[in-house]
Amino acid sequence: xxxxxxxxxxxxxxxxxxxxxxxxxxxxxxxxxxxxxxxxxxxxxxxxxxxxxxxxxxxxxxxxxxxxxxxxxxxxxxxxxxxxxxxxxxxxxxxxxxxxxxxxxxxxxxxxxxxxxxxxxxxxxxxxxxxxxxxxxxxxxxxxxxxxxxxxxxxxxxxxxxxxxxxxxxxxxxxxxxxxxxxxxxxxxxxxxxxxxxxxxxxxxxxxxxxxxxxxxxxxxxxxxxxxxxxxxxxxxxxxxxxxxxxxxxxxxxxxxxxxxxxxxxxxxxxxxxxxxxxxxxxxxxxxxxxxxxxxxxxxxxxxxxxxxxxxxxxxxxxxxxxxxxxxxxxxxxxxxxxxxxxxxxxxxxxxxxxxxxxxxxxxxxxxxxxxxxxxxxxxxxxxxxxxxxxxxxxxxxxxxxxxxxxxxxxxxxxxxx
Numbered sequence: 001x002x003x004x005x006x007x008x009x010x011x012x013x014x015x016x017x018x019x020x021x022x023x024x025x026x027x028x029x030x031x032x033x034x035x036x037x038x039x040x041x042x043x044x045x046x047x048x049x050x051x052x053x054x055x056x057x058x059x060x061x062x063x064x065x066x067x068x069x070x071x072x073x074x075x076x077x078x079x080x081x082x083x084x085x086x087x088x089x090x091x092x093x094x095x096x097x098x099x100x101x102x103x104x105x106x107x108x109x110x111x112x113x114x115x116x117x118x119x120x121x122x123x124x125x126x127x128x129x130x131x132x133x134x135x136x137x138x139x140x141x142x143x144x145x146x147x148x149x150x151x152x153x154x155x156x157x158x159x160x161x162x163x164x165x166x167x168x169x170x171x172x173x174x175x176x177x178x179x180x181x182x183x184x185x186x187x188x189x190x191x192x193x194x195x196x197x198x199x200x201x202x203x204x205x206x207x208x209x210x211x212x213x214x215x216x217x218x219x220x221x222x223x224x225x226x227x228x229x230x231x232x233x234x235x236x237x238x239x240x241x242x243x244x245x246x247x248x249x250x251x252x253x254x255x256x257x258x259x260x261x262x263x264x265x266x267x268x269x270x271x272x273x274x275x276x277x278x279x280x281x282x283x284x285x286x287x288x289x290x291x292x293x294x295x296x297x298x299x300x301x302x303x304x305x306x307x308x309x310x311x312x313x314x315x316x317x318x319x320x321x322x323x324x325x326x327x328x329x330x331x332x333x334x335x336x337x338x339x340x341x342x343x344x345x346x347x348x349x350x351x352x353x354x355x356x357x358x359x360x361x362x363x364x365x366x367x368x369x370x371x372x373x374x375x376x377x378x379x380x381x382x383x384x385x386x387x388x389x390x391x392x393x394x395x396x397x398x399x400x401x402x403x404x405x406x407x408x409x410x411x412x413x414x415x416x417x418x
Contacts, residue, residue: 011200019365020365021200021369032163034081037174040132047131079231085112087109128180154410155257201368240408252414264378277354284346295329298317301330340396
């Protein structure tokens with residue numbers, strides 16, 4: 001349900017859960033100038049509201065609600081930066097004294113977003129200072145997980161000025177310039193420009209939920225202009241880029257970034273997903289079986305498809321003296337996919353793997369919500385059941401078509417000091 005140009009409500013009745021999940025996503029364009037401030041905002045918002053001014057007050061409130069869980073974070077979904085808030089209370093049916101836990105949760109999330117704790121008309125200086133240091137550690141800490149760092153660096157080199165190359169927590173230099181005043185100014189700008197998506201999952205009364213939001217937001221009738229959700233990545237160079245970075249690491253991290261020259265969205269998505277499952281996203285994949293198990297050239301290896309940007313990332317943990325052999329055998333697997341050197345059993349295994357993966361989303365409310373918002377940003381409207389159906393419609397010819405549209409753009413290698 002769309003209330004107005006910027007506000008959406010998504011209600012999913014799920015009677016098989018004993019808890020409800022209420023989530024809010026504030027979506028804005030990823031932008032180098034604002035990414036750090038936007039990453040800091042949810043951390044400050046979760047510190048207190050006008051009614052519950054400290055984290056202790058919030059903790060007491062969550063305990064009174066039978067141990068409800070509350071969290072806030074930031075992420076990037078395609079070209080969008082997402083400020084995310086979640087609360088999960090038990091269903092009203094299990095409240096011992098008939099409390100309206102759903103109603104309290106809706107009001108709480110609303111207050112966190114729109115009625116934060118202020119000091120002299122701006123964000124609390126103590127809260128801002130504390131959360132800046134926490135965010136600083138997160139930014140510095142991106143190098144700690146070498147596999148994730150290598151993936152990030154490959155994308156950074158591959159994408160250049162594309163907004164998806166930005167780190168979701170921003171950068172330390174911009175963090176130093178943030179004050180309670182300019183952060184509050186950015187927060188007000190965020191409220192004016194962000195699309196806000198509210199997700200409610202559980203055994204809920206849809207009409208009462210709609211009534212809550214219609215009371216809070218001004219209703220507008222469409223038609224509304226559809227905004228561009230996310231765009232296919234544009235690789236700004238013709239020749240393959242090769243990057244070698246030295247660091248004090250025991251195990252080398254090899255990442256290959258491939259441009260998948262197909263439109264993003266429904267028409268191509270399922271073809272690429274089956275292709276990727278055969279190549280490297282499952283334990284039966286060619287990469288896992290041939291590079292890791294048979295040739296012992298990698299400790300870990302897998303491929304992943306970034307559906308919002310049309311990029312395939314292939315990541316491997318290898319020993320330095322096996323770099324050349326590992327890279328060569330990896331490329332053989334990619335060529336095999338282009339040439340149709342995979343079996344019907346490979347196709348069937350991939351489809352069963354993806355079917356089980358999609359159906360497992362139905363077992364977790366938060367996962368299902370995150371899948372749905374990701375689909376929305378990608379411009380995909382298929383339900384889980386429709387996704388499974390379309391996976392099984394993918395043909396051998398479809399997979400080979402994908403293989404012939406996969407082009408290596410960047411090879412990134414993080415290795416030990418020479």
